[in-house]
Amino acid sequence: MELCDNKxxxxxxxxxxxxxxxxxxxxxxxxxxGLGLHxxxxxxxxxxxxxxxxxxxxxxxxxxxxxxxxKVRLYRDHGIMVGNGGTLLExxxxxxxxxxxxxxxxxxxxxxxxVSNGVVPINPGEKTGIIRKACSMGFSVISEIGKxxxxxxxxxxxxxxxxxxxxxLDAGAQYVIIEAREGGRNLGVYDxxxxxxxxxxxxxxxxxxxxxxMFEAPAKSQQAELILLFGRDVNLGNIRPEDVTSLExxxxxxxxxxxxxxxxxxxxxxxx
Amino acid sequence: MELCDNKxxxxxxxxxxxxxxxxxxxxxxxxxxGLGLHxxxxxxxxxxxxxxxxxxxxxxxxxxxxxxxxKVRLYRDHGIMVGNGGTLLExxxxxxxxxxxxxxxxxxxxxxxxVSNGVVPINPGEKTGIIRKACSMGFSVISEIGKxxxxxxxxxxxxxxxxxxxxxLDAGAQYVIIEAREGGRNLGVYDxxxxxxxxxxxxxxxxxxxxxxMFEAPAKSQQAELILLFGRDVNLGNIRPEDVTSLExxxxxxxxxxxxxxxxxxxxxxxx
Amino acid sequence: MELCDNKxxxxxxxxxxxxxxxxxxxxxxxxxxGLGLHxxxxxxxxxxxxxxxxxxxxxxxxxxxxxxxxKVRLYRDHGIMVGNGGTLLExxxxxxxxxxxxxxxxxxxxxxxxVSNGVVPINPGEKTGIIRKACSMGFSVISEIGKxxxxxxxxxxxxxxxxxxxxxLDAGAQYVIIEAREGGRNLGVYDxxxxxxxxxxxxxxxxxxxxxxMFEAPAKSQQAELILLFGRDVNLGNIRPEDVTSLExxxxxxxxxxxxxxxxxxxxxxxx
Numbered sequence: 001m002e003l004c005d006n007k008x009x010x011x012x013x014x015x016x017x018x019x020x021x022x023x024x025x026x027x028x029x030x031x032x033x034g035l036g037l038h039x040x041x042x043x044x045x046x047x048x049x050x051x052x053x054x055x056x057x058x059x060x061x062x063x064x065x066x067x068x069x070x071k072v073r074l075y076r077d078h079g080i081m082v083g084n085g086g087t088l089l090e091x092x093x094x095x096x097x098x099x100x101x102x103x104x105x106x107x108x109x110x111x112x113x114x115v116s117n118g119v120v121p122i123n124p125g126e127k128t129g130i131i132r133k134a135c136s137m138g139f140s141v142i143s144e145i146g147k148x149x150x151x152x153x154x155x156x157x158x159x160x161x162x163x164x165x166x167x168x169l170d171a172g173a174q175y176v177i178i179e180a181r182e183g184g185r186n187l188g189v190y191d192x193x194x195x196x197x198x199x200x201x202x203x204x205x206x207x208x209x210x211x212x213x214m215f216e217a218p219a220k221s222q223q224a225e226l227i228l229l230f231g232r233d234v235n236l237g238n239i240r241p242e243d244v245t246s247l248e249x250x251x252x253x254x255x256x257x258x259x260x261x262x263x264x265x266x267x268x269x270x271x272x
Numbered sequence: 273m274e275l276c277d278n279k280x281x282x283x284x285x286x287x288x289x290x291x292x293x294x295x296x297x298x299x300x301x302x303x304x305x306g307l308g309l310h311x312x313x314x315x316x317x318x319x320x321x322x323x324x325x326x327x328x329x330x331x332x333x334x335x336x337x338x339x340x341x342x343k344v345r346l347y348r349d350h351g352i353m354v355g356n357g358g359t360l361l362e363x364x365x366x367x368x369x370x371x372x373x374x375x376x377x378x379x380x381x382x383x384x385x386x387v388s389n390g391v392v393p394i395n396p397g398e399k400t401g402i403i404r405k406a407c408s409m410g411f412s413v414i415s416e417i418g419k420x421x422x423x424x425x426x427x428x429x430x431x432x433x434x435x436x437x438x439x440x441l442d443a444g445a446q447y448v449i450i451e452a453r454e455g456g457r458n459l460g461v462y463d464x465x466x467x468x469x470x471x472x473x474x475x476x477x478x479x480x481x482x483x484x485x486m487f488e489a490p491a492k493s494q495q496a497e498l499i500l501l502f503g504r505d506v507n508l509g510n511i512r513p514e515d516v517t518s519l520e521x522x523x524x525x526x527x528x529x530x531x532x533x534x535x536x537x538x539x540x541x542x543x544x
Numbered sequence: 545m546e547l548c549d550n551k552x553x554x555x556x557x558x559x560x561x562x563x564x565x566x567x568x569x570x571x572x573x574x575x576x577x578g579l580g581l582h583x584x585x586x587x588x589x590x591x592x593x594x595x596x597x598x599x600x601x602x603x604x605x606x607x608x609x610x611x612x613x614x615k616v617r618l619y620r621d622h623g624i625m626v627g628n629g630g631t632l633l634e635x636x637x638x639x640x641x642x643x644x645x646x647x648x649x650x651x652x653x654x655x656x657x658x659v660s661n662g663v664v665p666i667n668p669g670e671k672t673g674i675i676r677k678a679c680s681m682g683f684s685v686i687s688e689i690g691k692x693x694x695x696x697x698x699x700x701x702x703x704x705x706x707x708x709x710x711x712x713l714d715a716g717a718q719y720v721i722i723e724a725r726e727g728g729r730n731l732g733v734y735d736x737x738x739x740x741x742x743x744x745x746x747x748x749x750x751x752x753x754x755x756x757x758m759f760e761a762p763a764k765s766q767q768a769e770l771i772l773l774f775g776r777d778v779n780l781g782n783i784r785p786e787d788v789t790s791l792e793x794x795x796x797x798x799x800x801x802x803x804x805x806x807x808x809x810x811x812x813x814x815x816x
Contacts, residue, residue: 069553
């Protein structure tokens with residue numbers, strides 16, 4: 001079925017507006033951890049609510065090249081940018097193959113490069129070097145801040161995070177991702193049960209600039225809390241394919257959790 | 273593949289029987305929170321275990337009309353009734369567009385209308401007014417009892433719930449849904465960890481009549497507990513697409529949780 | 545799209561090797577609890593990481609024979625063996641229909657027979673009798689150890705489990721499965737929150753032989769813990785379709801949880 005018709009169902013019901021793609025704020029990054037083609041095709045109907053897809057961690061390494069190419073083409077045909085998982089680039093770095101990695105990503109049709117240091121030690125100069133290199137090749141670059149091991153992640157102080165974020169932004173990163181993994185617990189701005197550490201989230205937003213941050217937010221409660229705290233144009237990542245539509249209803253104020261509660265765009269932010 | 277053949281696999285193994293669709297008891301309402309067409313098509317193989325599909329909360333508002341029409345047609349072709357999520361009708365009410373909403377549902381091919389007051393304040397007279405209106409237009413109507421906000425939901429007393437249910441049934445609702453949302457925690461008959469409040473469930477069943485109730489029961493443990501308590505013909509809703517088959521095995525007594533434990537139909541109910 | 549090309553994406557990045565199918569160790573058994581055909585087809589891209597599929601508990605009994613046959617054919621076309629859920633065979637035993645069951649499985653194209661006694665009491669002699677019968681018909685046979693009811697499962701002592709496992713292996717079972725169900729909590733080697741009881745897992749591995757065991761491990765944390773404890777060639781079952789790729793990244797050491805931590809094959813095992 002061609003979904004060329006843009007008329008929405010129930011379009012006589014007023015809902016909060018949203019910017020169109022390509023947008024700079026209110027970004028949604030969906031996590032693809034090895035979706036098959038039928039499921040990837042199914043995302044077409046919600047494509048306008050997906051700005052980018054991350055091929056999670058090192059999963060594409062396990063698939064046939066032809067399959068990954070086909071999937072990247074499919075996403076791009078629907079106006080969705082595709083990027084690597086940071087872990088795969090970290091492994092490439094460890095093996096001294098960053099240039100080969102970036103060239104290959106271009107060949108595959110990836111437009112987004114995520115640069116992280118979550119499992120492999122990559123020092124600040126090395127990280128910004130990779131960011132600069134990817135920018136120079138024409139990629140959109142995003143940087144991830146945080147460690148995949150909770151104990152290690154907790155050793156990252158707040159000022160450390162801010163310093164790293166600013167350095168990466170200066171090097172050319174479009175925004176920084178606050179690590180939460182697929183699970184969303186005990187990492188970055190989330191506590192052991194996945195609850196939002198509001199003070200930490202506010203601090204990072206104030207210091208780094210909310211427009212420069214994407215929070216990984218795999219759980220619905222996290223998505224709702226961040227939208228209520230920062231407004232509907234907060235950038236959110238690691239969204240599960242089956243939750244893309246739900247997230248958009250939260251942003252538009254048409255799900256119970258956010259209905260009638262979305263902060264106005266012009267409200268002073270962050271709250272005192 | 274045409275699945276026209278009705279011969280079941282392993283049909284020499286005896287299992288508990290079930291009524292055929294259209295059935296009045298033992299109903300299954302599946303929650304569609306934005307399924308793509310491949311996934312919706314995949315439900316065809318289990319279509320005889322799905323009485324209705326709810327297009328969850330306000331999700332259809334975000335999709336192209338052509339897409340929703342195609343999906344509704346697909347479900348109907350498999351003998352599955354399609355209904356709205358209550359939230360969308362509540363928003364239409366708030367915007368003074370109930371008539372337009374109902375007319376549009378008819379145009380889309382919906383046969384089921386859910387009337388709720390979970391997020392928008394709708395007083396008893398207004399709610400029964402909507403129920404009567406939808407009935408008069410030929411829809412099957414179901415009413416939902418409960419609030420989406422746990423704190424607000426707890427303020428609804430048991431007698432209040434019974435009064436509202438009886439009023440809605442008198443107005444023409446086929447049955448009432450006990451709200452539990454997609455999560456099934458801390459609402460209606462479920463405690464904070466999703467466990468069944470058995471006393472509350474029994475009370476509602478006694479006062480309202482178990483045949484007039486559908487319990488939202490997203491978790492497997494909730495489905496099993498309700499089947500063990502009320503028998504395999506209890507009406508259950510908010511079933512995830514991937515759990516439709518599992519639920520039917522629970523009803524038929526061919527999953528460990530209910531094997532050999534299903535109350536007989538003629539057993540006095542509710543238990544003293 | 546034909547995925548005939550075997551060249552992997554990012555194949556210049558070195559990762560830990562793995563044996564090819566058909567393999568004897570490092571087996572992956574995926575749980576199919578009623579997948580539709582589009583979803584089953586989607587597994588093709590990851591087929592080399594799936595050794596077998598279990599048609600969970602008694603779910604196939606609810607589907608049309610033509611549908612099950614089509615799905616079995618689809619899996620087999622991708623080199624994946626298909627087996628029954630133990631519960632269905634237990635019910636057949638209770639109804640005195642084991643021979644008919646096995647003959648029918650052959651007709652459907654199943655190659656794997658799981659023999660369990662998780663819900664129906666089947667004594668040792670009867671269980672080994674079924675194993676021998678299935679072996680004599682040319683099936684690969686696996687035996688499951690454990691009860692589906694946690695309280696009942698806890699009454700199975702460790703020596704009891706070892707005795708049953710050895711008896712079943714002697715009767716011809718290729719390996720034994722340690723029961724954990726779909727949920728992975730409060731059964732077998734897992735505690736109430738799904739954590740691994742490491743001492744119990746080690747004891748079973750020492751007494752039965754790790755090469756003769758498949759652990760059901762539905763949660764990612766369980767998969768990672770078992771791989772870190774026993775190495776990447778531990779046999780794991782009840783893997784969700786959407787987690788097949790993730791599991792393979794854990795085995796290959798290209799996900800944060802196991803990156804740089806996988807025990808070497810030649811490391812003395814189990815650890816002192």
